[in-house]
Amino acid sequence: MGYNCIVLVKQVPDTKRITGQAMNEDGTVNRAALPAIFNPEDLNALEMALEIKEKYGGKVTVITMGLPTAAEVLRQSLYRGADGVILLTDRRCAASDTLATSYILSCAVAKLNPDIVLCGRQAIDGDTAQVGPQTAEKLGFPQITYVEQLLSLTGKTLTAKRNLGNGWQEVKTSLPALLTVIDTANEPRVPSARRLMKYKGAKCRLEVEAAAKTDPSIDVESTCKGLEKRGLLIRQWDLDTVGADFGLVRARWVAD
Amino acid sequence: MIDVNKQGEVWVFAEHHEGTLEETSIELLSKGRQLADQLKVPLAAALAGNGVEELCVRLGQYGADKVYLAEHPLLKRYQASSYAKAMCGLIVKHKPQIVLYGATPVGRDLAPRIASAMKAGLTADCTDLQIGRHEIKSTGQTFENLLLQIRPAFGGNIIATIINYDRWPQMATVREGVMPMPEPVGTRKAKVIREATDLTPSDLLVEILSEHRQQKKVNLKSSRIIVAGGAGVGSRENFKLVWDLANCLGGAAGATRAAVDLGFIDRDHQVGQTGTTVRPSLYIAIGLSGAIQHQAGMAASQKIIAINNDPDAPIFNIAHYKIVGDLNEVAPKMIKAIREKA
Numbered sequence: 326m327g328y329n330c331i332v333l334v335k336q337v338p339d340t341k342r343i344t345g346q347a348m349n350e351d352g353t354v355n356r357a358a359l360p361a362i363f364n365p366e367d368l369n370a371l372e373m374a375l376e377i378k379e380k381y382g383g384k385v386t387v388i389t390m391g392l393p394t395a396a397e398v399l400r401q402s403l404y405r406g407a408d409g410v411i412l413l414t415d416r417r418c419a420a421s422d423t424l425a426t427s428y429i430l431s432c433a434v435a436k437l438n439p440d441i442v443l444c445g446r447q448a449i450d451g452d453t454a455q456v457g458p459q460t461a462e463k464l465g466f467p468q469i470t471y472v473e474q475l476l477s478l479t480g481k482t483l484t485a486k487r488n489l490g491n492g493w494q495e496v497k498t499s500l501p502a503l504l505t506v507i508d509t510a511n512e513p514r515v516p517s518a519r520r521l522m523k524y525k526g527a528k529c530r531l532e533v534e535a536a537a538k539t540d541p542s543i544d545v546e547s548t549c550k551g552l553e554k555r556g557l558l559i560r561q562w563d564l565d566t567v568g569a570d571f572g573l574v575r576a577r578w579v580a581d
Numbered sequence: 582m583i584d585v586n587k588q589g590e591v592w593v594f595a596e597h598h599e600g601t602l603e604e605t606s607i608e609l610l611s612k613g614r615q616l617a618d619q620l621k622v623p624l625a626a627a628l629a630g631n632g633v634e635e636l637c638v639r640l641g642q643y644g645a646d647k648v649y650l651a652e653h654p655l656l657k658r659y660q661a662s663s664y665a666k667a668m669c670g671l672i673v674k675h676k677p678q679i680v681l682y683g684a685t686p687v688g689r690d691l692a693p694r695i696a697s698a699m700k701a702g703l704t705a706d707c708t709d710l711q712i713g714r715h716e717i718k719s720t721g722q723t724f725e726n727l728l729l730q731i732r733p734a735f736g737g738n739i740i741a742t743i744i745n746y747d748r749w750p751q752m753a754t755v756r757e758g759v760m761p762m763p764e765p766v767g768t769r770k771a772k773v774i775r776e777a778t779d780l781t782p783s784d785l786l787v788e789i790l791s792e793h794r795q796q797k798k799v800n801l802k803s804s805r806i807i808v809a810g811g812a813g814v815g816s817r818e819n820f821k822l823v824w825d826l827a828n829c830l831g832g833a834a835g836a837t838r839a840a841v842d843l844g845f846i847d848r849d850h851q852v853g854q855t856g857t858t859v860r861p862s863l864y865i866a867i868g869l870s871g872a873i874q875h876q877a878g879m880a881a882s883q884k885i886i887a888i889n890n891d892p893d894a895p896i897f898n899i900a901h902y903k904i905v906g907d908l909n910e911v912a913p914k915m916i917k918a919i920r921e922k923a
């Protein structure tokens with residue numbers, strides 16, 4: 326038994342550390358000049374998923390959509406206790422807006438047949454808080470936003486407390502469902518030293534390919550095979566793997 | 582997605598709780614009025630609920646020309662799935678060009694669900710809305726009379742203008758307190774259009790077990806301790822430092838106008854000439870310069886502690902205790918020290 330939990334996480338620029346150097350002359354932000362971090366509230370979502378697994382059994386799979394460098398948040402998830410991780414990466418996803426992002430994520434989530442999908446309430450680079458509800462809508466799942474506490478899980482029924490800032494609400498729903506988790510929900514655990522030693526070498530194929538470009542002695546195929554054997558090859562999916570229709574993905578927003 | 586239609590109306594989602602309209606919805610009516618007049622189209626409120634017809638009167642007084650009223654027993658309490666279904670039905674039928682929502686917990690829960698179902702664009706947390714044109718430089722294509730959706734981005738470090746020229750309606754959630762409250766006009770009346778809504782119990786995806794709403798009134802005037810943050814705090818997120826320090830001292834959070842304008846905190850927290858005038862026992866000023874208009878509202882505080890990394894900041898001229906340093910180092914230390922003592 327137990328619950329199949331999926332956590333959607335994002336690697337974000339650390340917007341707290343923005344300095345003059347990180348601003349381009351035209352007033353836009355030079356993302357590359359900012360340290361990339363695990364979106365804070367996504368760590369709360371991961372923590373909630375890990376607590377569910379510890380209490381009720383099951384497994385936790387973490388998905389991130391982004392550039393190959395986003396594999397770092399997947400390693401961070403492995404250090405904390407995730408059972409499986411997936412990097413959703415595709416050049417065609419560049420500059421996706423929240424509609425495209427939630428569409429692609431929903432395709433990936435649907436493949437995994439989850440009981441509970443968890444995400445952080447919002448990402449600190451966009452602050453939109455849209456991807457969670459939009460993914461829920463695409464999957465036809467109930468959404469419970471602003472979750473502060475998981476009250477109970479029995480069979481296919483979940484109850485949770487939502488903190489709305491101006492009050493709270495206790496709600497009940499049947500699984501599968503999508504939850505967005507807020508920062509006051511829990512204190513995310515730090516990486517375990519044992520797991521860190523075990524997984525620090527985990528890599529996705531694109532990272533191996535990038536390394537092979539600068540170091541010709543690396544053979545991509547055999548390195549990936551070796552990683553896979555040791556359970557260290559990070560699964561990598563693209564639009565075709567998840568069955569997403571590229572025509573629907575094309576971002577058509579313009580930000581000045 | 583609906584077709585682009587320049588005759589489409591401007592809509593405001595009328596949020597209500599226990600028989601009263603949410604203030605943000607009223608603020609949006611004043612902004613919506615302006616946008617609708619510029620576009621020369623009617624302003625309408627979309628009102629979903631059960632037994633809420635009497636709210637139509639106020640919606641009219643605050644500027645709506647029309648109210649689309651969707652009443653159904655299953656809409657008695659707000660939840661995302663049923664309200665989204667009702668709203669999508671209205672949008673598909675009447676094809677408004679703009680739909681605005683308050684960036685309240687309800688608006689931020691509902692609007693993305695609608696946007697996803699409609700495959701329409703949505704901009705979160707706008708601080709300003711304007712009508713303007715846009716040119717796509719690569720193709721030379723131009724669009725007139727688009728909704729310019731203006732919001733802080735990157736944790737408040739830049740201001741972005743977002744447009745949506747083809748995935749209509751153009752939708753945005755708007756931050757609470759950034760638009761002025763209109764004056765009601767007693768004689769103004771909205772035309773009420775009743776809409777049938779087709780809902781079944783299977784449209785309710787969650788069950789609300791219990792609910793509690795707090796009166797969230799900021800009461801700066803009666804607070805003995807105020808911790809105020811300025812532009813130097815850097816972001817809405819980082820304003821947590823101000824909130825935390827205020828909370829652990831049992832005080833209230835205040836702000837400068839710059840911090841409010843940057844969207845770090847809501848307007849009712851503003852101290853100063855155009856905000857609230859306060860005289861607490863203790864005023865802690867964090868990352869604010871102490872402009873004359875700010876001092877006008879707080880200089881009479883009994884004790885003032887200022888934290889600023891600029892030793893020449895004017896706030897130091899009136900502070901009793903001066904801490905020259907980076908607020909990101911000083912404030913967490915203060916919070917830690919106070920918490921440890923408690």
Ligand SMILES: Cc1cc2nc3c(=O)[nH]c(=O)nc-3n(C[C@H](O)[C@H](O)[C@H](O)COP(=O)(O)OP(=O)(O)OC[C@H]3O[C@@H](n4cnc5c(N)ncnc54)[C@H](O)[C@@H]3O)c2cc1C
Pocket residue numbers: 810811812813814836837838839840851852853854855856857867868869870871872873874875878888889890891894906907908909
């Ligand atoms: C008609 C009118 C009415 C106004 N009414 C009001 C009003 O009611 N209330 C009000 O507040 N303002 C009002 N203003 C605006 C006022 O003039 C100032 O622009 C505003 O108060 C400045 O806000 P600030 O101190 O937050 O920002 P700034 O002046 O930009 O100051 C930021 C400060 O933060 C410091 N800082 C930056 N980073 C750090 C760090 N890491 N650590 C420590 N310190 C740091 C900087 O040294 C600087 O001193 C009004 C203006 C006008 C014209």
